[in-house]
Each structure stands twice: as C-alpha cells, then as structure tokens.
Amino acid sequence: MESILKLQPRLIWKNFHTLTRIPRPSGKEGKVKEFICSFSKGLGLETTEDRAGNLIVRKPATPGMESRKGVVLQAHLDMVPQKNSGNTHDFGLDPIETIVDGEWVRADGTTLGADNGIGVAAAMSVLEAEDIHHGPIEALFTVDEESGMSGASGLLPGVLLGEILLNLDSEDEGELFIGCAGAMNAVFSFPIDDETLPFGYSGFIISVSGLKGGHSGMDIHLGRGNANKVMNRLLHHAFLHHGLRLASIEGGSLRNAIPRESRARIAIERDRSEAFLRDFRAQAILIQQELMQADPDLQIDVLPGGLPETVFEEHALSRFLRAVHACPDGVMRMSGEMTGLVETSNNLAIVKSLPGTVTIECLLRSSVDSS
The missing domain is CATH 3.30.70.360 (Alpha-Beta Plaits)
Incomplete structure (x- = not known):
C-alpha cells in the first residue's frame, strides 16, 4: 500500500507523517511541543511559549520584504483521541497508523489527527521552505483546541506581531472561510x-x-x-x-x-x-x-x-x-x-x-x- 511519504506536496506529507508518530491528545501536548521547539531550533528560528502553553515561531522576512504586513499562520497541536470499540490503541503512547485508501488518507480504526495535524504540517512547511518570498511570518501553534480552546482563549493581546492571521483548521481545499460559529x-x-x-x-x-x-x-x-x-x-x-x-x-x-x-x-x-x-x-x-x-x-x-x-x-x-x-x-x-x-x-x-x-x-x- 502506498505510503503517505510519496504523496504531494512531499514536504507537507513528510511533516504530517512525523506528527502521526507523536502522541498528542488534548491536554497532553508536551511531546509534540518538544518536537516543534526542536524543529524550529534546527531552522534557527525564534520560538517562545506563552502562559497558556501556546508556541509562537517567528521567521524573518525575505530580504527586501521587511516592510510587508506580517502574516500569522495558526493551527492547533492537539487531536481528538477516538477509536473503535475493541481497538487497543493507546493515544498516550502509540503512533497513528496511516493508510492511503484511493484518494483518501485514513487511520486504522482511530481518528487520523489531520484535524489539525495537516494545518500544523502546512505551517511547518512554510517555516522550512527556502523558495517562498515573504514578509515577516509567525506560526502560532495553540493547545487544547479540541477540549475547550483554552490555548486560544489564553492568548494575550500584543503577543502576536502580524497584522493578517490565517487559521489553517478547515477542510475544504481552495476555499477561504470568513467566520465560524461560537460554541x-x-x-x-x-x-x-x-x-x-x-x-x-x-x-x-x-x-x-x-x-x-x-x-x-x-x-x-x-x-x-x-x-x-x-x-x-x-x-x-x-x-x-x-x-x-x-x-x-x-x-x-x-x-x-x-x-x-x-x-x-x-x-x-x-x-x-x-x-x-x-x-x-x-x-x-x-x-x-x-x-x-x-x-x-x-x-x-x-x-x-x-x-x-x-x-x-x-x-x-x-x-x-x-x-x-x-x-x-x-x-x-x-x-x-x-x-x-x-x-x-x-x-x-x-x-x-x-x-x-x-x-x-x-x-x-x-x-x-x-x-
């Protein structure tokens, strides 16, 4: 069966595959936060953690584009830990097993974690890309979205420097969402x-x-x-x-x-x-x-x-x-x-x-x- 590592865009699927190896249910994002910090450090990027546990990674503008408006790419690190009855998967320890099924990628009897792992992977790909000309970029990785949004709710005014925020937690490719329901x-x-x-x-x-x-x-x-x-x-x-x-x-x-x-x-x-x-x-x-x-x-x-x-x-x-x-x-x-x-x-x-x-x-x- 085809591996997700062979899918395009290759960089995004590589990053998503890595995320599926890291347990990250809501409230237990410690391991994935360690990974993001290590990933960003390897790129030489400034990384900070706010009081709510969110991570902010800053990538300087391409030379000559410093005056452009800063863009914030936001995605949440946690995932919904659901599995079929009888499944022995331990979301605190086990990696997610991925299956390429035709035009879909799915998990084997568990949630896949594409919500919002694919958004995190996309933001990571922008951070490490060397062929994209851009103004100042911030990647905001929030915690606890699935069980209460305490990460986003705890974000203080003034922490982010960018003027444009793109939330990467949607499911329809090629469409721009202009709002969402409260809960x-x-x-x-x-x-x-x-x-x-x-x-x-x-x-x-x-x-x-x-x-x-x-x-x-x-x-x-x-x-x-x-x-x-x-x-x-x-x-x-x-x-x-x-x-x-x-x-x-x-x-x-x-x-x-x-x-x-x-x-x-x-x-x-x-x-x-x-x-x-x-x-x-x-x-x-x-x-x-x-x-x-x-x-x-x-x-x-x-x-x-x-x-x-x-x-x-x-x-x-x-x-x-x-x-x-x-x-x-x-x-x-x-x-x-x-x-x-x-x-x-x-x-x-x-x-x-x-x-x-x-x-x-x-x-x-x-x-x-x-x-």
Whole structure:
C-alpha cells in the first residue's frame, strides 16, 4: 500500500507523517511541543511559549520584504483521541497508523489527527521552505483546541506581531472561510435514587455501534445517527411497553464528536422477556432502516447479561428518559443569509451514569450569539 511519504506536496506529507508518530491528545501536548521547539531550533528560528502553553515561531522576512504586513499562520497541536470499540490503541503512547485508501488518507480504526495535524504540517512547511518570498511570518501553534480552546482563549493581546492571521483548521481545499460559529458546553446532572432490583428479573446488555459519528461542527448537517438518541429511543420504548429497569448507561466520549456507540445494562421481568426481545428486534430493524442511507453499518444488539444489584428508581428513570428524548440534537436552524450554512446546532455528546447521578453533556454551536 502506498505510503503517505510519496504523496504531494512531499514536504507537507513528510511533516504530517512525523506528527502521526507523536502522541498528542488534548491536554497532553508536551511531546509534540518538544518536537516543534526542536524543529524550529534546527531552522534557527525564534520560538517562545506563552502562559497558556501556546508556541509562537517567528521567521524573518525575505530580504527586501521587511516592510510587508506580517502574516500569522495558526493551527492547533492537539487531536481528538477516538477509536473503535475493541481497538487497543493507546493515544498516550502509540503512533497513528496511516493508510492511503484511493484518494483518501485514513487511520486504522482511530481518528487520523489531520484535524489539525495537516494545518500544523502546512505551517511547518512554510517555516522550512527556502523558495517562498515573504514578509515577516509567525506560526502560532495553540493547545487544547479540541477540549475547550483554552490555548486560544489564553492568548494575550500584543503577543502576536502580524497584522493578517490565517487559521489553517478547515477542510475544504481552495476555499477561504470568513467566520465560524461560537460554541458552548451545556452539562446537566440528574440525581438518581437507586433501588434494589426485585426478584424475578432477567439481565441484558444493549449496545449501539457502527455509526459513522463525525465532527459535531463539520458533519452535524449530514443526518447521521446519534448513538445516545438511538439508545434512548430503545430504552424509552421498552420502559413504556415492557417495564424496563435501567442499571447503567454510557454513550459518547467527546463533546465535539457525534457519538458512535452506547451501552446500557438493563433488567426485564422474566415473564416479559420473550415479548421484550421480539419487540426490541423489531424496533432495531426499524431504526436501521431509517438510518440506512446515512449509517448503513449501524449495529443494535441485545445480549444476556448478569443481573444488576440495583437499578434506577422508576420515577427517576422516567424523568431521565424524557429529558434525553426532549434534548435537541442536530441542526436547529440554517442561515437565512448564506445558503447551506448551519447557523445553530446541538450535539447530544455524552450520556453517562455514575452511582447516584446521571450526566448529559451537549456542545451547542451558533453563529448568532442571541440564538
């Protein structure tokens, strides 16, 4: 299979390949920062780190172009650490394995890190290029973009000298982006009273997997399934029709990723189990048919599981299921000014139970502050 080192432009792909060898999940950018500092030092370029942990690399202007406006090339060092279930990849230790698949470069069961590794690689390539005539250049490498943007938020006024900033974190070649949506986290916690599971129940494990997921900003308009919504639909139906009791649930792992998987541990009265299983399979087929175009690989499974000792109290379970059902997900409003632009959206990103509580985490985006 073709190596990415043979792709063009050769310099950018060389730098990107090097970045895939360096673990850099959000909050753990130490190794990649060391690499950037070493890379810049090797080029004889001034490199500084600000109080937020961002790196600024300055490349002097080509002789005779010192009076040109300075340009800042900005990219973020961290990446989203997501992998398929059963994948043993350790994002804190292991390199990303890349595969050239036709006209695409992808990873082997994990996120690739092209967001924003390819932007970092492009900025690196400009820094080391010797055949580009330019004014003063600064490369701004920010940290923690994927989990809170603390790097960009912590950048102080006056740190940058350039007058023009190019953000290299977009996905469409040959297009210039003139703005982006703001984002906000919304976290809801429900107190849950547990109760001992009565005698006469059977235990099951429900799993939702195989969804494409995607980025909650770039892919939210594609109509892909949300594992938390799919799971809640199954649970709510079984609660209303078969008396389902819920012991635990965990779906999604990152606020800015459309959730691909969810898992719930449940209990059903033994004499209602057969009817539950028939109905569950019918519901699963119905949902798979609905999502066939967007998510043809959706898997919905129910398997026997050990009996839990405790389950959600019934009224608390009803309140929780109705809350997830009512929570918006996907595109809320398209822009009235620009065709095809998502104005406001929400990603129901994470649903997770812990002893005595269950948490729902959403990431809201909008280009209109008041919406």
